[in-house]
Amino acid sequence: MTQSSSTESPAATRAPTPGPARARTVSTRPSRKVRLIQAAVVVLVLAAMGLSTEWRSADAPATRAEAEQTFDPAAYGKETFPKVAPLIEQNAVPLTELVPALVADADAAGEKYGKREGTSPYSFPASAEGTGGELNGSMLSLTVEGLPANTQVWVQVGPAITGTSLRDATGTIKFGDFLNQVQYADAGTALNNEVRTTVLAGVQPATLKGKKIAVTGAFTFLTPEVVTLTPVKFEVAP
Template identity: 75%
Template structure:
């Protein structure tokens, strides 16, 4: 019977343990390798959440209730009808205060339009001058929305027309006093709407009850505005219109 030496027995006993150790080490290493990517994913996800929340905070606009309106809000809240009703009563006394007799304005414009404009009129930028004027004359037969007015003391080739509706056009009422400017509005659309709104007030307040077809041959006095384009044609927008009994 052959007996094994202590060294051989120890080697035989230790061999499985030695072989098992690398396997356990490899398994442990495998677990470490597998946990690292998951940790990085969680870190990346957390970072993304932080970035998204930060972006939301930057893009969110917090405004006080009394803060100035944004452009779109101002566009939505501009009410031409309300503007006309509020502004027309303020414009009328200014027109009456600045009004010059048409029999003096037209000759001055014929002599030197720029000088007369600078002295008696108002304009925005390089637009034509607008004026406030008074006139008295004899009405003719209406032509559409215009009433011809024969005024003594004017050049023979000058024709005076008075806007009597229903259509009231132009922006002389807006421009003649110099108190309403483009800078008071958000854009050109609102600026134009303001002029139209004032014209609408002329139709509803000044010309209410006026029947143009019945005015031929009657004496008329008025205060109004006009934009000067040519001395041959002057079209007045009235803020005061009276038929002399």
């Protein structure tokens, strides 16, 4: 008796050979969302560049240093003083009227008669007639009748003329007219220099005691007990 055996062919027992792997394609192109974000960033950067860019005309100074050098205090004083002085004369309030108003209500008097920049003290155009007294450095005391007994009046007669009363008393000269605080201060000094070389030219302070003097000028208010006038007009009776 012949025994039969079942024999599987090698092909039947061999594991199927996998076919070639299908290559996976990965796109390197940014998604629409990423592209939108990138575009927005570019727009923001360009906007920031525009805000930080200073556009100047062709004839504007190239640098801040050059801009500072364009301000000539002496030239400014010569050009501006002839404009400031008439305004002070036209609006001058007699001290016999102004000082009592300041004593009664300094804020109200300041709003009515004075000018100021921001919250700085008021400066006033004012006039006075009185008798020359003692010298105290560059200031001459002036006795003015009709003022409170405790009020002292001084007139700057040089050689040093200080303060910013002339610059501030008209309200026509603003801090924003200048590049910086230095130029603003220089403008006040330049106007004071014009007082010394024009208004007080020929005035001999040592000879003024006992003389009748008429003064028109400006002062910055600190207290009604002391008034220090910077003159734009100074007349001595013969």
